[in-house]
Amino acid sequence: MRFHTRKWIKPQDLNPNGTLFGGRVLEWIDEECALYSIIQLENPKTVTKYMSEINFQNSAKKGDIIEIGIEVLKFGTTSIQLRCEVRNKMTRSSIISIEKIIMVTLDENGKPKPHGKTKVEFVKDRLNDKS
Ligand SMILES: CCCCCCCCCCCCCCCC(=O)SCCNC(=O)CCNC(=O)[C@H](O)C(C)(C)COP(=O)(O)OP(=O)(O)OC[C@H]1O[C@@H](n2cnc3c(N)ncnc32)[C@H](O)[C@@H]1OP(=O)(O)O
Numbered sequence: 046m047r048f049h050t051r052k053w054i055k056p057q058d059l060n061p062n063g064t065l066f067g068g069r070v071l072e073w074i075d076e077e078c079a080l081y082s083i084i085q086l087e088n089p090k091t092v093t094k095y096m097s098e099i100n101f102q103n104s105a106k107k108g109d110i111i112e113i114g115i116e117v118l119k120f121g122t123t124s125i126q127l128r129c130e131v132r133n134k135m136t137r138s139s140i141i142s143i144e145k146i147i148m149v150t151l152d153e154n155g156k157p158k159p160h161g162k163t164k165v166e167f168v169k170d171r172l173n174d175k176s
Pocket residue numbers: 075076079080083089090091092093094095120121122123124125147149151155156157
């Protein structure tokens with residue numbers, strides 16, 4: 046799993062208990078999965094279709110640095126299946142994991158559209174292929 050994005054827990058990210066608000070971390074995960082899928086599948090019209098059960102394993106507190114990791118489990122025809130884990134950057138303790146997230150690419154009519162991708166690609170290789 047590659048950890049792409051780091052976040053710093055700020056006062057506005059806390060729940061009344063003084064720990065990381067679950068809704069905030071889910072927003073970060075959704076955005077991270079959308080961006081990752083848009084880049085992999087090369088289609089900005091990519092939406093979240095499904096998320097499996099969400100397991101909040103540990104909390105985080107103000108000032109903690111966390112990181113968001115994504116792994117591709119499967120390339121489908123119109124979908125990509127991801128796994129996501131958020132962990133404390135310094136202690137590596139797991140905060141939340143979602144075992145199955147399905148993102149779907151759409152056509153101009155909002156219908157699932159085949160993306161033609163079968164493996165993880167890196168932007169630097171795409172750029173090298175063009176030069
Ligand atoms: C110009 C723009 C610039 C953008 C710059 C970047 C901005 C970056 C900001 C990001 C910001 C955050 C953005 C987040 C993204 C949202 O939050 S999107 C909003 C929330 N999601 C939605 O509104 C989607 C609503 N759902 C739908 O519209 C329809 O269900 C869909 C997605 C079109 C799918 O239609 P459907 O008829 O259910 O499709 P169906 O053919 O049955 O399934 C499609 C695929 O999903 C799979 N699938 C469906 N259900 C399941 C399931 N339960 N389990 C497993 N697989 C499933 C199917 O197996 C199929 O996969 P393939 O075999 O083709 O690979």
